[in-house]
Amino acid sequence: MKTAATSLAEQIRHIKEAKKFDIRSGALPTWCPGCGYFGIHQGLNACIQELGLAHHEVVTVSGIGCAGRYPFFTSNYGLHTVHGRTLPVAQGVKLANPDLTVYAVGGDGDGLAIGGGHFPHAARRNVNINYLMFDNSIYGLTKGQPSPSSPVGMKSKASPFGTLDKPLNATLMALTYGASFVARLFAGDPKGITEALIEGTQHEGFAFFHIYSTCLTFDKAYKTWAHLKQWVHPIPEDHDPADLRRAFDLVLGDDFSTGIIYRRE
């Protein structure tokens, strides 16, 4: 847990202690320089250090896509599965050994398209896992096709005349599916990610983290750093995450407020 570091000596000791739990592995991430996913990595790393979770007691389960590569960049146990199946595999791990802390990570294509059928059931089953959706609204690893969260009209090689399908709102879906912890976050704010992850990891039940990110290689028009920084803002101070109606109101009225939107004990 968070410790109040008062003196410099205490601060140094705290940093040294936290280093022990640094999950960054020697493997160089395959993400493009400047990718938002580095911010998520930083955010999760700080959370695990803060909570003092030992490497061997954490399992990162992923699917396929740029986000799917994440386990290789950590020194935790990892399970890099097939496309879209992150959630069922992660639940299997947690049910087999409840002492483990399980992070399921995947992109918007992995979790909303091919794996979209698992999302409601993981939420309603409420197994105590943490699901981080890295949402950059694009298929990056296959070089820039529109994803289920891409805006209408998005042009790409696969949609030269613009897309027609409406985007899915993962935060709204999680609330609807009955997830017991829902946070919306921004890859450009690792500190915010860490704070929400610390709370969500300690939450008993399915915790969902919808993390807006950018794909600076293939998206030059929509969810760019410049746009996201302009759009994203914290949820109002007086928001009560225990109130599901207010959570719905917040999400229906505003696509870009970030913070802990809902939690049910």
Added chain:
Amino acid sequence: MPKVDITVEVCGMAGDGTIAAGGLVNEAMSLGGFSVLGFDSYPAEIRGFGRCVTRSRIGSNEIGALADETHILISLDDLQSRSRVPFLARDSAVLFDSKPDTLLEEEQSLAAVVEPGTALFGIPFTYLATAATGTSRGRNLAALGGFAALFGVQPEWFRRVITRKFQSKGEKVLEVNLKSFDAGFHYALEKFADRLRPSFAAANVVAGPEKVMLSGNQAIGQAALDAGLKLYFGYPITPATPIMEFLAKYLPAKGGRVVQMEDEIASVGAVLGAFYAGARAMTATSGPGFALMTELITHGVMAEIPAVILNAQRGGPSTGLPTKTEQSDLHAAVFGGPGDSSRIVIAPSNVAECYSFTVQSFQLAEKYQTPVIVLTDFYLDNRVENVVMPVASEKEKTDGNLYPDESLQGSYHRYLDTESGVSPRSLPGMEGFAYVATGLEHTERAQPDYTPEIHTKMTGKRHRKLQYALEDLPVPVEYSDGGQLDVGIIGWGSTFGSIQEAVNMARERGWKVAALKITSIFPYHEKEIRSFMTKCREILITELNYEGQLANLIGHLHRKEVVRLNQVTGVPFSPSAIFSKIEALLQAGVS
């Protein structure tokens, strides 16, 4: 002592208590010491319309399959039972309700359509039950009373199994059933005093060790419990659902959990996750669900994660024939999915093997770090046999995992390329042994790598494991007297019972015929199969599919083209169909 081999059928409309009556026949005869093999068929539609038939083959010797003909037909509904008349043997007996609620036109009654020479026993089931108990609900039991009286079955056997079945439902229900049975029994004993056929009494069978009636599915469920299953993940599908229902009832008391998942992909995904983290888990499905699982099964192959997957085959392709039997998923089980991804596939052929193979599958999966597929079929899953309650030995239940040595902490090679291909596997929670299990091609240290050297080496490693696994896999079983043979039949799964019966028929005529049962479909025991083939002039491979899937797999081991006998009728092979093929082969050989 005369040998008894009698097939009894109960036929009625859904709602007549047909399946319950058939079940009691099985239980009572088993209690009396007979071998029993039973199979029910009922409409796929859940609504209460349609014909229900139970068939029970009752013998003084071991039984491998259902017989072609029926000797005793107990009709609870004449209109439905008319369809069973063509299956009656010569000199068969038919029991029917002589005073049913709704009278039939004369030409609609069963008596009007049976062959001359069939013994007809009209017993007023409905009337007797109503007179004795005030309700006609026990009319199926009155019919069983008649059956017991006519054919020399000790009424005490029935009374005991009726009590066992109904005592939990209250005094009143039990009384209705017992009294109805007695009414039928006494009526038939008096009425047909001069026409009794006490065949079962004459067999003088002595009851051996206590046996239980078990279906293939129950045996599988029990085996999973006994093997220390922790987690079952599944999705409803015929004919595998009863396994999930069985475990849902009994697994929680053993500290385990059944989770009904959103689909079959999720089911096998969770099984892989659980085994990755060190728990024994399984899923059971049928063809369509199995098809959905194939990608993740190959993930288990690639990432070397154990899994136990049961495929209860039904007729295919697509939704196919959900309530019929077939053996047409062999190719899918062995090869289904992307890449060079063969895995362990074993196929039990009777209820006892359903138990032992399921127990074994967990250890095999752990030891060889790959999915193990247990291939059964509708006929095997749903038929009941009376068996001595199987018990798994401690050795069979032992953890099959090979863990890394402590000294390797920090320098651990998860996918170490050993001689057998099996590398020590760590579990999350073990300090200093963290690794990423991945479906990407990878190095010994579990890092993604697509170079020619690595893919060649690691593909070899994964396949080498399977050859080493052969020593632990169930070996082929030869059903033979030895010596040179004219025809050797090779079969697998539930079909083997029919093959055995056909071989018996051939041997009675002095023909040189034998059979070989393949229990490990993949990898298979090449040496043993070849040595059997060498003894045979002709090899006949008999299976319930169109493509000859086992023949495609092992036929090349024979020095000449193997002969195939395939059937896709949705029903099991009749022994006489196989016998006819043997006869044809022998005649061809002579001419």
